[in-house]
Amino acid sequence: MPASQQRLGLAALTALVVGSMVGAGIFSLPQNIARSAGPAAALIGWAISGLGMLMLAFVFQALANRRPDLDTGIYAYARAGFGDYIGFSSAWGYWVASVLGNTSFFVLIFSGLGHFFPVFGDGNTPVAVAASSLLLWTVHLLVLRGLQTAAIINALVTVAKLLPIALFLLLAALAFRADVFRAGFFGTPALGDIGQQLRGMMLVTVWVFIGIEGASVYSRRAARRADVGRATVIGFVGVWALLVLVSLLSMGVLSQAELAALPNPSMAYVLQAIVGEWGATLIIAGSIISVLGALLAWVLLCAEVLYAAAGDGTMPAFLARENARKVPANALWLSNGLIQVFLLMLLFNSGTYTSLVLLAASMSLAPYFLSSAFGVQLAWRGDAYAGTPAARWRDFAAAVLSSTYALWLVYAGGLDHLLLSVLLYVPGVALFALAKRQRGDVVFTRWEALLFGAIALVAVATLVAVWRGALVL
Template structure:
């Protein structure tokens, strides 16, 4: 009976084309982040630092994109890529951490979308402030649950909507770049070139932009997460690389052209979404309206994509018996309802927490990036193990290219952890450690011992990190 039910579930799984997978990748990455880039970068660095930052981030994320592309081909039996790769490479407990961390980062990232939408509307309705007032919280909460009802209608319908929205939201962003290029002032661009004396040494400038670049590139693994829905395994890799290259060109262009419109100091002081302020300075009030409308369309599409992906991670982890079994249920529309409900609930909780933050948008953005780093590092580490011949049998022959790509991806994600700084590493522990309750529930359901010796060591380290993080928050050593 159980096998028949599982077969029935697989039979009704919606199959997605490479074009739709690419749209999922682009739709996941092009969201709130791109509209915040001008002031985020100007507050840290000038044109030179921005070029270096995008070179580092572009190269590092391209290596990660190649990692997901090659793992999709070499390990076709592993679905929900980020989580599955961590489990295969480093065991069940770290695989659980990867699944939970990736899911939590997606939920926190979704909170930034509502903050930015309310901040955008706040230019017309002061009661919404910069998306961090109680009224904004209530409005955001209502929207969160409306989207919950939409996604419950079905994965296939929701991904089709996302594909349409992805095309629609790229139009205002491309128009922004074209207008800014046409109106760019070469002297302003030259004055903003170095950024020295405003933001410190060049290395610190570049480091300061790293979490912002991580945030905007989150979603590069989107096709891998949806691998179980792909018509062909090779479509996963194609969609990943194609979507990444499209988005890199967009992000770098938006950042650089903004330096030619306003001085760095003015760019850094713009309220979010800063892209609206840049275009307003260039063409007048209609520019801010144009970008604001584009932002709302873009962010709603990204929210939809990330809600789908985060629910999918919980569902697949539960199907693999690495999350409690109640999360492994799906309905006739292929919607993992329990996972979707838990995802929506965490988004609601984080929305409330941002009310306590001094800068809700920046806090949520940086925490999203920090939470995603462990899953990315573990996936890259698994690719490196395979390239070194230590990850068990793999499809295809190992090459020098596999080793170089995996090694660069590991170095890049390790550098990102350094760039994140102690604050967000400790906050990540505060979130990761309590999540072990779900891991313990899963092991108890299976009648297994909760921890092996190695897993117990990892648990103790995570608890120590969480305790240090809580004490640091309580004493004011770190703040949100």
């Protein structure tokens, strides 16, 4: 396929951002938020997460404009700012988070189908895992046909899946009752105080915003570099508005306790409470279409991360190989192979959609923080801001706020998720060492060896905790 046909314009890049963010998360949002927070905390939480993620969107926009040479996506910023091992870890963590996210999509698809076919249960029964595996490799074959074909399908699905969400918002607004919204406004005693509620909902908000960097990952395929930043901000603002409306309007239809007890996709059961069974059927169908679209976008993202990192030697060279249609086939095989492993693991530990997405959100925090920290570094040095002091300090402020937000999310996510994330970072060192050997380089510098040693020690302690049952995978 000629290279010119692989170029993506503003509409396609925005669709990738929206398609990546509006997937599984929005359809489970009423239950996911209500299980941790009441209306007051939800309002504050959305304001905090909206500001934090907007700052991150501005960081990606600034980096795309100020460092156009770093065109391989989110991990390239960590590598440029902090060296090879940190850059590799950013790529690895982002990739694993994407793989976990894809696994959760399969769980949600068949959890939704479980409403009609009980054999699928909550999406983690043997039949559901078998069906998920079949769907996984069908998508795999579709993506192998070409990135442009998949991107076009993603754009069409993005439009189609917004229609049931729009209908939900209209009907929920008409059914909204102020007395239901005000009742338990500050949450129940079981949820704790406002601070505890905010901490509880933060990883959920991160999960529904994952994909904000979708245009950055594909920056080297953009027809115009400036469209990367525009697509990121446009996509974020639109999706943020959707997420806030879905969660808050639901709190005016059912009480916090009722929402928290709903199965997923919980949006379906909120609409069922408004209009009856057909509402649940409509939203479940819409969620399946939406998740299929998000699944396609994230399969593309998984492969692209490995492929881009292999292109500059961060990952082993075999991951940079493309097929005749310019698709990074080896990266795609490795990504979907790991998804298959995670699907099979569901048979042994009964992992749920919520547990998968919280771990995926936690894994994404390091890449987001490192990109923001590089934004701070770039603006502070001022090398890319000659003659534009106002823009320099504006971007510096956005990067500092974004970095602070990412660090606070690590705290809000809790120690359990942090330790499990560290455990998943360790296996990647094998690919890092292979890539270094292929380039004829020493694997670690002195400080990188110390860093890896510390990570390995924490990982061993985490394994011991898992073995003793103190932590659950």
